[in-house]
Amino acid sequence: MEDRREEPVFLEPVVSVCPLGDATAVDVRVVAANVQAVFDLGVDILERSPLPEEAFLADRRQYDAAAVLRHLDAMVRPPFRKILGVTTVDLCIPVFTHVFGEAHLGGRAAVVSSFRLRTNENGFKASIETYTHRLIKVALHELAHTRNLVHCDNPRCLMHFSPKVNHLDRLPILFCERCRYLLTQDWRRPAGMG
Ligand SMILES: [Zn+2]
Numbered sequence: 598m599e600d601r602r603e604e605p606v607f608l609e610p611v612v613s614v615c616p617l618g619d620a621t622a623v624d625v626r627v628v629a630a631n632v633q634a635v636f637d638l639g640v641d642i643l644e645r646s647p648l649p650e651e652a653f654l655a656d657r658r659q660y661d662a663a664a665v666l667r668h669l670d671a672m673v674r675p676p677f678r679k680i681l682g683v684t685t686v687d688l689c690i691p692v693f694t695h696v697f698g699e700a701h702l703g704g705r706a707a708v709v710s711s712f713r714l715r716t717n718e719n720g721f722k723a724s725i726e727t728y729t730h731r732l733i734k735v736a737l738h739e740l741a742h743t744r745n746l747v748h749c750d751n752p753r754c755l756m757h758f759s760p761k762v763n764h765l766d767r768l769p770i771l772f773c774e775r776c777r778y779l780l781t782q783d784w785r786r787p788a789g790m791g
């Protein structure tokens with residue numbers, strides 16, 4: 598079929614959610630459902646994939662988030678345009694001791710990790726509800742980065758930079774009006790235009 602899209606891409610297949618390693622089926626489904634509902638996008642869940650071995654940093658006992666993103670990026674298949682990995686392993690990038698998630702700004706791949714989301718700042722286990730909300734928030738935040746959204750000054754917006762779980766907990770599962778507008782513009786751009 599000829600791929601001449603002049604119509605806005607809306608609820609067509611857009612985002613693949615990919616379970617990495619031992620990500621739980623519940624987490625994967627919760628993330629997929631929220632991506633679909635909040636962004637109003639077509640979402641599909643891929644087969645489970647092992648984490649790329651080359652991403653493991655033996656000296657840090659963590660996974661290099663950039664290498665995980667490269668692995669995910671190579672898995673994007675049309676008509677899907679974005680891929681979101683869900684993992685349980687601890688992710689890091691060179692300048693941070695750890696990250697909750699990572700994405701290529703304006704790129705195709707994003708990843709969220711549950712590793713740091715299960716405990717509170719005081720070391721106690723978070724409630725399942727708090728944990729789930731954190732997972733959803735990081736997933737939506739990272740995916741929005743792939744749609745060119747940068748960090749937002751509004752402390753009540755999902756694009757606010759939240760390096761700690763207690764910061765995440767203060768956020769609603771919502772983008773501010775400005776970020777929401779930017780997202781709508783970007784998602785509706787026809788395929789092939791970025
Ligand atoms: Zn961010």
Ligand SMILES: [Zn+2]
Nearest residue numbers: 749754773776
């Ligand atoms: Zn915002």
